[in-house]
Amino acid sequence: MRLSIATLLLALFTGLAAHAEPSAMNTQLFDAARRGDTAAIHQALAQGAALEARDDQGQTALLVATHGNQIQAAKALIEAGADVNAKDAIQDSPYLYAGARGLNEILQLPLAHGADLNSTNRYGGTALIPAAERGHVETVQLLIDAGVKVDHLNRLHWTALLEAVILGDGGPRHVEIVRRLLAAGADPTIADKDGVTALEHARQRGYQAMVAVLE
Missing domain, CATH: 1.25.40.20 (Ankyrin repeat-containing domain)
Structure with missing residues (x-):
């Protein structure tokens, strides 16, 4: 049976919308991590944001939070299961960056959650x-x-x-x-x-x- 053009267009737009929604949630997750907004982090994750999504620099939300020394945000992401060893495009991970920059309160979190020494x-x-x-x-x-x-x-x-x-x-x-x-x-x-x-x-x-x- 041949599908009408309208049916095909509907399927296309539905697929695009389904793709756009997680992408928007990922953006919200990165923004929340940058601000240190733990409530917004939990909300973005609950609405489908990917915990290990990457930005254009290869950074995860946890690395973004680490860069900003957002301790509570980093804690929330790690407790949600974020990978403390996930590296960005220049081979920094939350663990390595916190150690190099002397961010001791954040550093103790990866050390307690599987940091690859x-x-x-x-x-x-x-x-x-x-x-x-x-x-x-x-x-x-x-x-x-x-x-x-x-x-x-x-x-x-x-x-x-x-x-x-x-x-x-x-x-x-x-x-x-x-x-x-x-x-x-x-x-x-x-x-x-x-x-x-x-x-x-x-x-x-x-x-x-x-x-x-x-x-």
């Missing part, structure tokens, strides 16, 4: 390495306590210890990070790809407090 960012580093570089002392301790490998080497052949010296400022926060990494068993004899150790880098930069700790 071996996952790496676009530089081949674990969450511990950028946390050490940026001077996030308590973040470094959280990651050490969680069991992140302290001697992991990124693509530059730097460990967290090397990065704290090379890219740090030699100030109290980075000195404390060096101290905590060593206390956690970091190997100070590991050198960069040019054969230069953390101690030698600290000496070259005149970071006397770091030198004292490393010696």
Whole structure:
């Protein structure tokens, strides 16, 4: 039996409408995550938004909430089952981003909900390495306590210890990070790809407090 043009058009528009509705809900979910509006998050999910939907940067709603340090929104999404290890187009995940940026309240949520401690960012580093570089002392301790490998080497052949010296400022926060990494068993004899150790880098930069700790 041949279908009329009207029937075909009706079927087409019905299909388009069905597709548009989840898309609109996904947009609402992203907006709610960005604002930190937990009620709107629950509403969008109840109305069919996809928990793991991606925006044009490959970010999930959880990563959007993490970027905004929206703690309650991140908690609501994680409790709904959001993947704390889902990576965007530049290989950031909620876990990795929170660790790198020192967002400790959010970081504790992925750590309690299946964070992949071996996952790496676009530089081949674990969450511990950028946390050490940026001077996030308590973040470094959280990651050490969680069991992140302290001697992991990124693509530059730097460990967290090397990065704290090379890219740090030699100030109290980075000195404390060096101290905590060593206390956690970091190997100070590991050198960069040019054969230069953390101690030698600290000496070259005149970071006397770091030198004292490393010696």
